[in-house]
Amino acid sequence: MAEFTRRDFLKYALAGVGAVLAARFITACSSPQTAQNNPPMPAPVTPATEENDTSAVKYPDLAVVRGGEPEALARKAVELLGGIRRFVKKGDNVIIKPNIGPAMRTYEYAATTNPWLVAAVARLCLEAGAGRVRVMDQPFSGTAESGFLNSGIREEVEKAGGEIELMSRFKYASTDIPLGRDIKKWNIYEDILKADVLINIPIAKQHGSALLTLGMKNLMGAVQAAQLFHLNLHQRIADLASRVRPTLTILDAIRILTANGPTGGDLRDVKKLDTVIAGCDIVAVDSYATSLFGLRPDDIPHIKIAAEMGLGSNDLYKLNIREVTLGS
Amino acid sequence: MAAENKSSAGWNTRSWLNLRTAIQALAFIGFLALFLNAVPLLMRLDPLAVLANFISGRSLPPFAFIALAMTLLALIFGRAWCGWLCPMGTLLEWISFNKCRTKKITIPDGWRSVKYVILIAIILAAVFSNLTLMIFDPLTIMVRTFATAIWPGLDLAVNAAESLLNNVPVFQAPLARFDNALRPLLLPTTQLSYPEGWIFAVVLAAIILMNLVAERFWCRCLCPLGAFYGLAGKISLIRRRVNESCIKCKLCEDTCPTGTIRRDKDCSSDPGECIVCLKCMDSCPCSTSDFGPMFSPAKFNSYDPVRRQLFLGLGAGAVLALLFRLGLPSKQRNPYAIRPPGAGEQDMTAKCIRCGECIKACPTGAIQPSQMDSGPEQLWTPVIVPRIGFCQYSCNACGSTCPVSAIPALSLAEKKSTIIGRAFIDRDRCLPWAQNTPCIVCEEMCPVPRKAILLHTVRTKREDGGTMLLQLPTVQAGRCIGCGLCEYKCPVEGESAIRVTA
Numbered sequence: 001m002a003e004f005t006r007r008d009f010l011k012y013a014l015a016g017v018g019a020v021l022a023a024r025f026i027t028a029c030s031s032p033q034t035a036q037n038n039p040p041m042p043a044p045v046t047p048a049t050e051e052n053d054t055s056a057v058k059y060p061d062l063a064v065v066r067g068g069e070p071e072a073l074a075r076k077a078v079e080l081l082g083g084i085r086r087f088v089k090k091g092d093n094v095i096i097k098p099n100i101g102p103a104m105r106t107y108e109y110a111a112t113t114n115p116w117l118v119a120a121v122a123r124l125c126l127e128a129g130a131g132r133v134r135v136m137d138q139p140f141s142g143t144a145e146s147g148f149l150n151s152g153i154r155e156e157v158e159k160a161g162g163e164i165e166l167m168s169r170f171k172y173a174s175t176d177i178p179l180g181r182d183i184k185k186w187n188i189y190e191d192i193l194k195a196d197v198l199i200n201i202p203i204a205k206q207h208g209s210a211l212l213t214l215g216m217k218n219l220m221g222a223v224q225a226a227q228l229f230h231l232n233l234h235q236r237i238a239d240l241a242s243r244v245r246p247t248l249t250i251l252d253a254i255r256i257l258t259a260n261g262p263t264g265g266d267l268r269d270v271k272k273l274d275t276v277i278a279g280c281d282i283v284a285v286d287s288y289a290t291s292l293f294g295l296r297p298d299d300i301p302h303i304k305i306a307a308e309m310g311l312g313s314n315d316l317y318k319l320n321i322r323e324v325t326l327g328s
Numbered sequence: 329m330a331a332e333n334k335s336s337a338g339w340n341t342r343s344w345l346n347l348r349t350a351i352q353a354l355a356f357i358g359f360l361a362l363f364l365n366a367v368p369l370l371m372r373l374d375p376l377a378v379l380a381n382f383i384s385g386r387s388l389p390p391f392a393f394i395a396l397a398m399t400l401l402a403l404i405f406g407r408a409w410c411g412w413l414c415p416m417g418t419l420l421e422w423i424s425f426n427k428c429r430t431k432k433i434t435i436p437d438g439w440r441s442v443k444y445v446i447l448i449a450i451i452l453a454a455v456f457s458n459l460t461l462m463i464f465d466p467l468t469i470m471v472r473t474f475a476t477a478i479w480p481g482l483d484l485a486v487n488a489a490e491s492l493l494n495n496v497p498v499f500q501a502p503l504a505r506f507d508n509a510l511r512p513l514l515l516p517t518t519q520l521s522y523p524e525g526w527i528f529a530v531v532l533a534a535i536i537l538m539n540l541v542a543e544r545f546w547c548r549c550l551c552p553l554g555a556f557y558g559l560a561g562k563i564s565l566i567r568r569r570v571n572e573s574c575i576k577c578k579l580c581e582d583t584c585p586t587g588t589i590r591r592d593k594d595c596s597s598d599p600g601e602c603i604v605c606l607k608c609m610d611s612c613p614c615s616t617s618d619f620g621p622m623f624s625p626a627k628f629n630s631y632d633p634v635r636r637q638l639f640l641g642l643g644a645g646a647v648l649a650l651l652f653r654l655g656l657p658s659k660q661r662n663p664y665a666i667r668p669p670g671a672g673e674q675d676m677t678a679k680c681i682r683c684g685e686c687i688k689a690c691p692t693g694a695i696q697p698s699q700m701d702s703g704p705e706q707l708w709t710p711v712i713v714p715r716i717g718f719c720q721y722s723c724n725a726c727g728s729t730c731p732v733s734a735i736p737a738l739s740l741a742e743k744k745s746t747i748i749g750r751a752f753i754d755r756d757r758c759l760p761w762a763q764n765t766p767c768i769v770c771e772e773m774c775p776v777p778r779k780a781i782l783l784h785t786v787r788t789k790r791e792d793g794g795t796m797l798l799q800l801p802t803v804q805a806g807r808c809i810g811c812g813l814c815e816y817k818c819p820v821e822g823e824s825a826i827r828v829t830a
């Protein structure tokens with residue numbers, strides 16, 4: 001039996017030194033820390049398109065569509081806002097952020113975004129020539145895999161040709177929030193910040209501390225340690241909305257959860273409205289959505305704060321709203 | 329494994345050896361596959377676990393016939409399990425340190441009897457409905473260590489490597505693909521933590537390091553499962569034979585991994601020690617050594633379980649069982665030892681074989697091996713530690729994975745209404761109650777359809793002198809199932825302001 005010789009020792013020692021050097025090399029190759037911390041803010045969507053005369057076109061701020069299947073609702077809403085090509089260009093890297101709150105509920109319980117709605121939006125983006133459409137969220141009471149499975153979102157999105165992404169721990173980066181009033185820095189998922197197009201598809205539901213979870217609250221799925229938001233929840237939701245800025249928010253009010261949210265689990269708390277509210281102004285979408293629960297925008301502190309911070313409009317009287325009921 | 333002539337074309341002793349190596353590798357891959365998919369077959373293959381569980385729990389565990397079949401196989405092939413299938417044995421063979429052992433150490437024969445003492449102690453303690461000593465079973469050691477140390481450790485390492493590589497643009501796309509396609513199959517997707525995992529890592533490392541003293545030291549001297557199979561080996565049908573043409577060249581003595589071939593004893597071996605690795609057959613220059621049917625039982629050795637070992641084992645088992653009995657009647661049980669859904673405290677001592685399959689199965693890492701704080705007899709039985717992980721509302725993995733039904737296999741509907749504990753709010757730590765700060769994360773998280781956390785809204789003073797509405801949480805006892813999600817998510821640093829007790 002051979003001994004562990006000096007030669008063996010040298011071999012292993014060299015391998016070790018090599019590994020350390022390789023690691024050093026990789027770190028050295030990486031982009032400097034500051035650049036990574038501050039990916040560019042998404043550019044505001046301009047109302048101009050090639051085929052339209054820019055000066056003449058005036059898109060509504062909000063599109064509210066009622067009475068139809070999820071796919072039809074989504075298509076009509078996006079069409080009213082100017083069509084998907086206004087938002088998605090050929091080859092764009094699109095991320096769709098639904099709300100998969102609790103990992104265990106099927107869509108009937110209105111605790112997770114409607115899978116057909118998510119799939120319809122993914123399909124629209126692909127039709128517009130998007131390079132890549134990813135759907136991601138991190139459910140809070142179970143694993144992401146079980147959330148995608150139970151909600152039905154994995155199945156529908158994959159049928160539509162989109163990808164499901166299980167959010168990787170290593171992709172969160174400490175990010176500056178320059179406009180934040182309470183939080184100035186938080187760990188946010190890098191890909192969401194870097195996407196060409198971010199489409200937010202929240203579901204409207206009751207929530208103990210946020211009162212309602214709508215578009216802005218849904219952005220909390222992009223951060224780590226979200227439970228620490230609750231210490232000053234409304235301000236922090238608005239702060240986050242100043243940094244994570246979806247191109248489009250399509251609010252799912254096909255079924256809404258009116259009590260025992262955001263987890264739900266009792267069909268008596270679910271109301272079927274067959275409605276979708278869409279717009280580029282996330283504050284405006286949320287403001288309109290309060291009416292589904294018989295509330296006013298000012299009843300929800302984070303909507304009020306966000307409007308004060310100039311993130312959007314909460315004045316429903318001044319907004320240009322197109323309401324359409326399908327099939328009538 | 330009949331004798332074959334070396335010169336016969338095609339199939340020869342070397343082929344037998346290769347076959348064994350291949351089966352060993354396959355069996356180890358099988359072990360990993362069973363482990364990763366939380367299929368509880370491994371422990372059901374373990375006749376010692378099934379026998380001990382049967383004696384201790386006074387009822388046959390499910391699928392006991394598998395273990396019976398293994399025992400019957402042992403009556404034919406002896407300790408072949410150890411040389412062909414056992415994942416621990418395979419690991420010890422792969423990391424044998426054969427190159428590092430420069431001078432030959434002969435360990436005293438008497439040490440071999442320790443494994444019989446452990447075996448007898450396990451069985452006797454089982455008679456007293458105590459399975460604590462199953463911690464010495466090699467398969468429980470393997471599963472436990474893989475679940476709490478190796479698997480999460482690997483995850484940490486991979487994650488660190490990923491964070492590093494992710495800085496280089498070309499690696500980003502493949503990394504994302506890896507994380508989405510392969511990680512769910514091979515590694516945990518949520519970060520798991522087992523604060524006591526290092527203990528198991530140290531135990532396994534110690535077992536491996538014993539190889540420095542002698543090859544397969546664990547199998548020779550300590551393994552109770554090996555002892556069980558060894559006893560079967562004594563009367564097994566197929567055993568190693570040496571015929572008269574032996575020239576005492578001692579080549580086989582040098583290759584035998586369990587050191588049971590002794591030149592001073594006519595190069596014969598003890599079938600209770602022989603793991604049927606066939607290496608002697610291959611090393612023998614005159615084809616003297618082979619394996620074939622033998623009908624008279626093997627003769628006894630000084631280290632075999634005769635009176636002395638029997639008494640030692642019985643004594644140790646009885647003393648341990650009685651000691652543990654004196655320990656903790658269930659009334660004084662540790663209130664924080666929350667058991668997996670449906671598992672009773674009694675089942676944990678008497679039925680749980682300490683295998684850790686449930687630990688691996690739990691997707692949130694909530695199930696931890698309990699340490700001494702629930703009493704020494706509960707060592708390494710499963711407890712749920714909500715600050716580390718919560719019991720997922722729609723999951724019944726632990727019950728369907730437990731190989732011996734120490735955790736009952738509940739349907740999802742049953743599991744959802746099974747009360748595993750109750751949450752209590754500590755008003756001296758709870759942010760709204762104690763510090764006038766809004767929070768109610770617990771209410772938000774509570775997964776039962778009619779939330780078990782109720783909110784009372786009061787108007788209080790704000791720091792700046794104004795007033796505000798503050799929501800104060802309380803627990804509605806009748807609705808709480810004790811899943812611990814609130815305790816897990818409570819943002820209070822350190823100890824949670826809401827805690828689940830059994």
Ligand code: SF4
Binds near residue numbers: 668669695718724
């Ligand atoms: S039922 Fe609960 S404790 Fe058991 S495995 Fe599932 S999550 Fe873990």
Ligand code: SF4
Binds near residue numbers: 682687731732
């Ligand atoms: S309770 Fe867990 S550790 Fe105990 S026997 Fe069952 S699976 Fe193994």
